Amino acid sequence: xxxxxxxxxxxxxxxxxxxxxxxxxxxxxxxxxxxxxxxxxxxxxxxxxxxxxxxxxxxxxxxxxxxxxxxxxxxxxxxxxxxxxxxxxxxxxxxxxxxxxxxxxxxxxxxxxxxxxxxxxxxxxxxxxxxxxxxxxxxxxxxxxxxxxxxxxxxxxxxxxxxxxxxxxxxxxxxxxxxxxxxxxxxxxxxxxxxxxxxxxxxxxxxxxxxxxxxxxxxxxxxxxxxxxxxxxxxxxxxxxxxxxxxxxxxxxxxxxxxxxxxxxxxxxxxxxxxxxxxxxxxxxxxxxxxxxxxxxxxxxxxxxxxxxxxxxxxxxxxxxxxxxxxxxxxx
Ligand code: CP
Numbered sequence: 001x002x003x004x005x006x007x008x009x010x011x012x013x014x015x016x017x018x019x020x021x022x023x024x025x026x027x028x029x030x031x032x033x034x035x036x037x038x039x040x041x042x043x044x045x046x047x048x049x050x051x052x053x054x055x056x057x058x059x060x061x062x063x064x065x066x067x068x069x070x071x072x073x074x075x076x077x078x079x080x081x082x083x084x085x086x087x088x089x090x091x092x093x094x095x096x097x098x099x100x101x102x103x104x105x106x107x108x109x110x111x112x113x114x115x116x117x118x119x120x121x122x123x124x125x126x127x128x129x130x131x132x133x134x135x136x137x138x139x140x141x142x143x144x145x146x147x148x149x150x151x152x153x154x155x156x157x158x159x160x161x162x163x164x165x166x167x168x169x170x171x172x173x174x175x176x177x178x179x180x181x182x183x184x185x186x187x188x189x190x191x192x193x194x195x196x197x198x199x200x201x202x203x204x205x206x207x208x209x210x211x212x213x214x215x216x217x218x219x220x221x222x223x224x225x226x227x228x229x230x231x232x233x234x235x236x237x238x239x240x241x242x243x244x245x246x247x248x249x250x251x252x253x254x255x256x257x258x259x260x261x262x263x264x265x266x267x268x269x270x271x272x273x274x275x276x277x278x279x280x281x282x283x284x285x286x287x288x289x290x291x292x293x294x295x296x297x298x299x300x301x302x303x304x305x306x307x308x309x310x311x312x313x314x315x316x317x318x319x320x321x322x323x324x325x326x327x328x329x330x331x332x
Contacts, residue, residue: 003132003139004326005125006147007192008217012225015195019157021325022318025061034332035064038106042068042142043075045127046113050292051142051150054320055109062324067105071097080130094127098134106331107138114145114182119256122146123211138330140323146211148184150326151291152192154318159198159244161318162287162311167197167227168243169284173235174204175299176273180251180262185291187214189246190229194218197225203238204231205269207252235273239282246289247275247299275300280309287311 007015024030040059044052052068059066069075078097079090086093101108112127128144141149159168170193172186186202187210193200200222202210209215209231222229232238239245255262274297275288288300288310296302304310 001136001138002330003135003141004149004330005128005132005139005141005144007149007152007188007195008221012195012197015153015156015192018153018322018325018329019160021328022153022157022321023161025324026318026321030328032328032332033061033063034328035059035062035106037063038331039065039067039104040327041101041105041108042066043108043110043131044068044070044142045072046111046143048111048142050316050319051111054323055142058320058324058327062327064106080127082130094130095134098131099136102135102137105137107140107327108135109140109142110144111142112144114184116180116182116251116259117257119253140326140330143184145182146184146187146214147191148188148291149192150319150323151185152188153326154315154322155189155246155289155291156192156196157318157322158289158311158315159196159287161314163243167199169201169241170198170244170246171201171203171238171242171286172246172248173238173275174208174273175247175249175275176266176270177249177295177298178263180255180259180266181249183210183250186210186248186250189248190214190218191221194222194227194229195225197222197227198244199228200230201238201242202229202231203235204233205266205273206233207254207265208250209253211253236279236282239279239286242283242286244289245275245280245283245286247294248291249299274298275304277301277303277307280304280307285309289315292316
């Protein structure tokens with residue numbers, strides 16, 4: 001039994017195999033229903049459009065039955081820490097929740113965002129880890145505190161579709177946003193781009209560095225796959241010659257648990273760190289990517305997101321095909 005928690009647990013050959021499989025689903029060449037007679041639980045602690053809809057539809061397409069649960073709303077509030085005295089507001093422990101669901105379902109998908117309160121705790125992905133620890137069926141990460149591997153696989157599929165399978169100059173750029181956001185998407189995008197052997201540039205203002213251990217893993221993956229990784233604080237320079245621009249905002253580790261401090265620090269970057277036509281003109285006719293949802297004229301201008309360079313809708317569609325490939329691999 002295997003989980004799908006991060007792409008780093010999968011080899012380059014396996015990731016390429018998943019992308020091939022996703023393309024087969026997309027083009028109607030694979031109509032197999034490996035989930036016939038099976039149910040898959042989808043546990044959402046947080047809101048979602050793309051992940052929830054594409055997982056439900058993907059399970060249906062594969063012949064299965066999705067069971068959607070929202071702890072604290074359509075199911076009981078959940079405690080994930082071991083050994084705690086549950087005399088607070090949590091009704092059920094993950095230990096029972098997961099093992100009961102595993103008796104009904106062939107896999108469990110879980111979305112559990114970072115609370116942006118305690119960096120040292122959240123960087124260990126404690127809720128996702130508790131699900132994986134107790135589950136006897138595969139766990140699929142639908143975005144945790146640190147990773148969004150389904151998004152990253154769809155992103156790599158989109159780059160291959162739009163720009164070809166060879167090595168590309170891929171830029172992950174921080175963007176200004178009115179409040180700090182979790183790091184799962186940039187973490188997983190950078191990791192997967194490194195695994196695919198792209199030349200990766202990560203552009204962000206000083207103070208918005210990604211996790212050090214994660215960066216060490218990204219460097220190692222890039223070296224193994226024949227790619228490169230460069231980190232810069234210069235957004236204008238980063239765009240020069242890029243084949244792919246991937247925009248995302250994230251919070252600073254320096255202000256974790258102190259959103260007011262982060263908001264004050266980032267105010268200076270508002271006009272400079274937005275994707276606009278002037279910056280896109282510096283690229284090698286790059287495609288523009290974003291995981292969505294996106295704030296228009298904050299992260300990216302209308303002119304760029306509505307231009308032919310923008311592939312955000314195809315990228316969102318590819319979530320469906322990529323997740324079908326993941327479920328088919330884990331469950332057939
Ligand atoms: N990109 C993404 O995961 O979208 P949702 O939050 O709408 O699922």
